[in-house]
Amino acid sequence: MAARVVTVAFQGVEARRVEVEVQFTSGEPKFILVGLGDKAVTESRERVRAAFAGLGLALPSRRIIANLAPADLPKEGSHYDLPIALAVMAGMGVIPPDALADWAAMGELSLDGRIVQVAGALPAAVAAGALGLGLICPEASGAEAAWAGDTRILAAPSLIALVNHFRGTQLLSPPTPGPMLEGERVPDLREVKGQENAKRALEIAAAGGHNLLFVGPPGSGKSMMAARLPGLLPPLTAEELLETSMIHSVAGLIARGQLTRARPFRSPHHSASMAALTGGGLKAKPGEVSLAHNGVLFLDELPEFGTQALDSLRQPLETGEVVVARANAHVRYPARVQLVAAMNPCRCGHGGAGRGACGRAPRCQMDYQGRISGPLMDRIDLQVEVPPVTPADLALPAPPEGTAEAAARVGRARALQVARAASDASGAAALNAQADGDFLDKIADLDAPARALLARAAETGGLTARGWTRTLRLARTIADLEGSDSVRRVHVAEALIYRRVAPAASLSGSLLAAR
Structure with a gap:
């Protein structure tokens, strides 16, 4: 059975729903990523692999297939790292599979497992709210995503912090919106x-x-x-x-x-x-x-x-x-x-x-x-x-x-x-x-x-x-x-x-x- 995590693909300012499906199959151990992704998306495999190593996790010795659906929608950017990693973790049992059912996710992974800020947190949060989901995002993007109103935001600094949150050992606090600026002084x-x-x-x-x-x-x-x-x-x-x-x-x-x-x-x-x-x-x-x-x-x-x-x-x-x-x-x-x-x-x-x-x-x-x-x-x-x-x-x-x-x-x-x-x-x-x-x-x-x-x-x-x-x-x-x-x-x-x-x-x- 495939593990699924929702994320978004940007077309202009519109954030369209994308499902990340991960399944473990028999065959030569290999990490395969499909779904019409660009270079940054295909490189997610190595960032996910290195982030797991930084947490002391090893990918299963099985064929891992990650599909970004719909397959005919172009996918661009590094924000697919986090949903791919979460789907793999759910498939491995590191995170309870049903824990991610009410969340969308976006974020780039560093090689040591930290979750790095990405562009588009606000439209992603608005789109997640319209789908009836919360948004998991980098900690640095939480204040921006919180401006989406009633959408639940989970802003995490790292993968291990997310694991601890979903296991209930260390819950993350919801972020607050950033400050509203008045703008620079305009000359008179x-x-x-x-x-x-x-x-x-x-x-x-x-x-x-x-x-x-x-x-x-x-x-x-x-x-x-x-x-x-x-x-x-x-x-x-x-x-x-x-x-x-x-x-x-x-x-x-x-x-x-x-x-x-x-x-x-x-x-x-x-x-x-x-x-x-x-x-x-x-x-x-x-x-x-x-x-x-x-x-x-x-x-x-x-x-x-x-x-x-x-x-x-x-x-x-x-x-x-x-x-x-x-x-x-x-x-x-x-x-x-x-x-x-x-x-x-x-x-x-x-x-x-x-x-x-x-x-x-x-x-x-x-x-x-x-x-x-x-x-x-x-x-x-x-x-x-x-x-x-x-x-x-x-x-x-x-x-x-x-x-x-x-x-x-x-x-x-x-x-x-x-x-x-x-x-x-x-x-x-x-x-x-x-x-x-x-x-x-x-x-x-x-x-x-x-x-x-x-x-x-x-x-x-x-x-x-x-x-x-x-x-x-x-x-x-x-x-x-x-x-x-x-x-x-x-x-x-x-x-x-x-x-x-x-x-x-x-x-x-x-x-x-x-x-």
Whole structure:
């Protein structure tokens, strides 16, 4: 009769049930592991053998067959060590076979029998709870797994500790969840002098979850303002916290079980590959756009990113998820992010006017900004020119309003959006940046002057269908910041201002003059 232990296989953030079956048969003494495992899984045999030796146990002189079922589901990672070892122990009678019936297990074994921390403890605990099972995990993963709520967690430092627990000689205490962190201190918006237009755009972006692009010369404060965006955003809700933490758990980014309600802020270097941005690699790990789920993805020096890498963001920005296609599976990761990007007007930095002006303007600007595809640019709601900071700006006293005041307005605007979405029977997305269809038409019902202005802009400004929709969303957010029930002409006018920067346009005005 085979001994069985439940474990999980990860497909994205989904943890699927896997049964480890171990049976001793007659024949040449050999340890055989089957079930479509990768290299790390097949190496489990030697880690289990060495861990048993460290405990003074010897494998039976029989043929041992360990099957990971279902056999057609790919298995990756070292967390299968512990369930394989427990199933073998149950087959040998070291652990009572029925003691493992109500548990799933995961963990890597060291050669001396210690149980080593592995990634994915939180989604594994959630999946175990959904199956009506508890989870046996490494002691170092216990604080993380304990966040799964009512799921029973057994966090063991070693194999011998588990043996003693199940034999009743030394019971293990259940772990407690790790601390909830508030996040790092975010610099205050009051420290930014001048740039009132850019700060207004930052507040609008925070209020509605809109994508934002800053375009300006070096030293104008683009990255400085982007770094202050997290301070304007409200903390994660309980649902968002679970979603985000499960992604970070699979990526191995949760240390000592510490979760944080601060929204993620990811800022990858412009040398990042397509797999690094959207996910992939040998084990289809989540990319930066998924690690920023429910938060902000900041891309500095936007045109310096690879064209293929940037275009790979188009689908996640539209659908809110990433699909990593493999020959034998499609792995899905959530990727609902707010994109914030910054760029210089040209490769030289300053564009075609002012101090340090480019001598190749406007051609240099057209070539440089042309690296960003039109469809990607069309997904950015606010495109803002950031002029150079002058000595007069620096001499100004600190502005009267900072992050706290702006965050309060953002919080009120977001509360209006959440209330509208909750009252709608269609299950619409909460933030204006994701509103669409009939729901968008209902919440952004323009008065006659506003509709006439938007229609004229579409005719004369080449506004695409996506641009029309995103202008409506932006106007609705501007109205929410003012506490206005209706979207008026002034709101549409301001929304259209933020769509005037185009990849081939000269921010300094030299290109317009050349035309």
